[in-house]
Amino acid sequence: MQDHFVHVQCGDCPIRHRAVCARCETDELAQLEQIKYYRSFQAGQTIIWSGDRMEFVGSVVSGIASLTQTMEDGRRQMVGLLLPSDFVGRPGRSTAAFDVTATTDVVMCCFRKKPFETLIAETPHIAQRLLEMTLDELDAAREWMLLLGRKTAREKIASLISIIARREAALNKKKATGQLSVDLPLTREEMADYLGLTLETVSRQISALKKDGVITLEGNRHVSIPDLDRLLEEAGDDTDGGMLV
Amino acid sequence: MQDHFVHVQCGDCPIRHRAVCARCETDELAQLEQIKYYRSFQAGQTIIWSGDRMEFVGSVVSGIASLTQTMEDGRRQMVGLLLPSDFVGRPGRSTAAFDVTATTDVVMCCFRKKPFETLIAETPHIAQRLLEMTLDELDAAREWMLLLGRKTAREKIASLISIIARREAALNKKKATGQLSVDLPLTREEMADYLGLTLETVSRQISALKKDGVITLEGNRHVSIPDLDRLLEEAGDDTDGGMLV
């Protein structure tokens, strides 16, 4: 069940209009096509090791990857969740600053780094889109800093669920209100690494939100939200809803 | 003592080679010159309110500004420290996502937003430099997420001091080793907001580091570091020293 993504034409690519190539004209796309190749990773596999030389940059085509940082004694913090169309790697830097790991099975559209860098210098549409995406990620990282620095465990969990729910709702173009339900793409431990908590605390707070009727669970991974506004209240967010990811 | 920065030629600007204009040729500089103006802010003054319409973007020329986020109940998290040459604002978005406050007296080199956006679209050197700076900030934000999510109060303080010390050392082109000393540009409360702590905990941990001989204090703001390696050890960083800011 691997590598049916042997080579897809960019025109047929599912992330064509959201990834770094979103604004490219057909001729620019042809240039990208020449330096791209697909790679598949199994869930749990490391895509890039922190400190390693990066020979490619690229986009997540399908699946979910995570960006993590680990201290010498093993403490770990997830610093980004990479969804389809998100960009991986840093043009202009030779070694990776963070670990990139496949959370689910992942397909990446990779570009050889050197040619991609020259392409950026010559193709404004790619650089512009990359700038836009990077600014969005920076805003998301800063929102996350508020969560990590100031929110309680309960608020952290509520925030995570509401972010996933809002994203789901946005993707399905449904109105992000009233009844909705989502699948958590992360284990309790991964949630803990993302939220700066222990897995036990994650589990306890999910149970507490369930007990208080803010969410209901079907199995461990599937969450139903009877009242999104209630959840957002628990998350401590201003109701405007600054989007993340 | 205000506004002696009435209008400086870009060629004479102290941040000419580090700011968003770093790569501009003389003709590009001339275009920037036409849409720029200086503004001064006193310490404590708000430069931009979160949610407000941004009519300008720009660079910090002198002084220190901070980027903060506040929850409804008053909990506050600093999400960025803006030093001379750092960029403020987000081309392509109409309202500000965070408060920007002058920590010391600040001089900003402002560009009217609309013309700046068109300039970006037409002048690759500006967009490229802005991309580079944004990627650096994103890396710094992610380093900070590890600090906020996983470090102890003592490690947080040691990290903050070592970051300021390393920056100082880099600026003065001195070797970042052995004896060195720095001025903290922040009050205890501002440090607390940056580190996700209370000001009491900040004070306690500074006292503890002093008692243990990791630092010495002269007055409240001036810190001497007898042994930088010792401080880095306390910070819990891998010795490679991923740079921040």
Added chain:
DNA sequence: CGAGCACTTGATCGCTTTCAATAGCTGTGG
């Protein structure tokens, strides 16, 4: 059926917060 894994739940510990008092510094005005 049992091993392995993800998750839950309980009991206790300890770090950081909270509340509160005190110290030190700076500037103002009598």
Added chain:
DNA sequence: CCACAGCTATTGAAAGCGATCAAGTGCTCG
């Protein structure tokens, strides 16, 4: 010159939240 207000910082005592240590549950897959 000192008194005093106002601010920043330090220090103490107590409380609380999340971490840690430790079982126990439920599910999947051999």
